[in-house]
Amino acid sequence: MHKAYIQHIEYYLPEAILSNEHIAQSHPEWSVDKIASKTGIFERHIAAEDEFSSDMAIKAANKLFEAGVDKDSIDYILLCTQSPDYFLPTTACIIQEKLGLRKNIGALDFNLGCSGFIYGIGLAKGLIVSGQAKNVLLLTSETYSKFIHQKDKSNKTLFGDAAAATLVSSNESPAVAGEIGDFSYFTDGAGYDNLIVTYGGMRHKNKEGADEFEGESFVRNNENLYMNGSAIFNFTAFNIPPLVTSILEKNKLALDDIDLFVFHQANEYMLDVVRKRCNIPKEKFYIYLKNCGNTVSSTIPIALSEAAKSHSIKKGSKVLLCGFGVGLSAGGVIVQYC
């Protein structure tokens, strides 16, 4: 049977930075220290006005090619985004041409948020073990900043823009590759409206310029991102611990067997609660949020890339990945580095 490996990850952060100082200037009721201590985030990167998901994904992918990945080996593109360039065509087709990739390859977008990287490696593994592809270019790219109302301090503090490019391959080499194990998934569509951009799709076509709503820590209209923070918090706090147990069972491993836990980097406050509920020791729980914030589907590949650079992941490491959020959707897997 074919196996699938995470072989290489690169990522791109846009140039402009939104720091806690910037946010505190426009929202003096939240000090620089208060934002940092609540969220664990000091700054986020924001896409330029004329910079979109495809542009960022292309920049991340080009970093992979500059690092030695052979362009001609790519035989499938998967792009995870909720801020595509167009409704149609699929943005992955545009990316194929702009990257100068072969034409005899597959390419498609899929719409998921914070669980997107997990589903992406799940789909990539499926393509590889079924013999449909050998080298999948998994791209995650999101410009949530374009959805967020300028006066929505709650979402502004949490989310940053970014893209990541991951090569998922049937090939084990080079130096350290992560064999992708068995997955557990979780979906609860009943909570779909707790993290939503209401207008923009067909259901509310031709409705625009909607009225503004004001809550305690946000202002928005129906074209903006809306998040019910406490509902997302509860979804995560209640559903992620049993999901982690299920991931361990599927892979026939115990909590103690895991060397590193890399969860979706939502915010430090929520991650700390989830970590404790899962009985994960602090030193095995990887956090990488400070300089980029919650970059939606790119948080896990960014964290994996940084963990490898800092040697928190090395040959032999067993790493449990778990993503959760908008949908509401979650999923996880264990990756064993060899």
Ligand SMILES: CC(C)(COP(=O)(O)OP(=O)(O)OC[C@H]1O[C@@H](n2cnc3c(N)ncnc32)[C@H](O)[C@@H]1OP(=O)(O)O)[C@@H](O)C(=O)NCCC(=O)NCCS
């Ligand atoms: C958003 C979230 C951080 C808010 O936390 P909370 O404790 O429920 O927030 P509350 O509104 O009850 O406020 C509690 C305190 O934290 C402060 N606070 C809340 N959000 C803050 C933020 N982003 N930055 C700074 N302070 C914040 C409030 O001002 C309040 O301060 P006070 O006690 O001095 O009055 C929390 O609900 C959460 O983590 N939700 C999950 C959201 C998420 O990460 N989604 C990403 C997709 S997975």
